[in-house]
Amino acid sequence: MRVLFALAPLAFAAACAGSGPAVDGITLAGVDKIVDMTATLNFAPNAVTINSGDTVEFRNISTFTHTVSTVADTQIEAQAVKLPNGADPFDSGEIAPGATFTHTFTTPGTYQYFCEPHVGQGMIGTVIVNP
Template sequence: MYRRRFLARVGGGATVGASAALAGCLDEGYDVGMTADGFVPDELTVSVGDTVVWENTSTRNHTVTAYEGGIPDEAAYFASGGFDDERTARDAWHDDFGGRLENGDRFSHTFEVPGRYDYVCIPHEFGGMYATVFVEGE
């Protein structure tokens, strides 16, 4: 039922702009939703010090996993499951579904360094489930 409510809000299709999709997410208390095969929105701009909340709004299991080479050098690494690096996050997923977010689970990260942050859902990476957070500020 929750999934239907989410899809109804974002219109269930690509014709809805990111701002409309984001507005639906913010109404629910999260910034980025996860559909069966994508992050909504797939690009988000925030300010230094902001916390981004992801919620799995899908019935499929997902991860939020930063690409180590896709975040600023000074930035803290982030991944659902609390892993310290990308290799550990990937190994944990492949060994025991580590970092898994099930329907309704949330993950958050506070961005302290400006720049571009690219991240992925490990099990759906080859299906194109990756996204970016742009952090503006000092």
């Protein structure tokens, strides 16, 4: 019984292999990159490069509420945003501590997004989408 219990996580990891990035030894299906929203008001990693059609999961690993936004309502937000020609703006809304938001990027180019509550503290991230 003890042996079976010890091997269970290995079997799970093996079953999921090849379907996404490894997070704490576990792979997530349908997710190509993970960006953490941190307690130090950063997106980590700050910049990621993906291919067109890839999905990024943003995870709030802090005790603050964050957002992943490209819809600017203020001048400082407008300065933080960059979208490729033809890309639709997106906005996660509030992401509670422990919650996640996923977005699939279908238009190639460079995206710069911000966290609405923390854009003033420089909480800005970049996604580069290759064709």
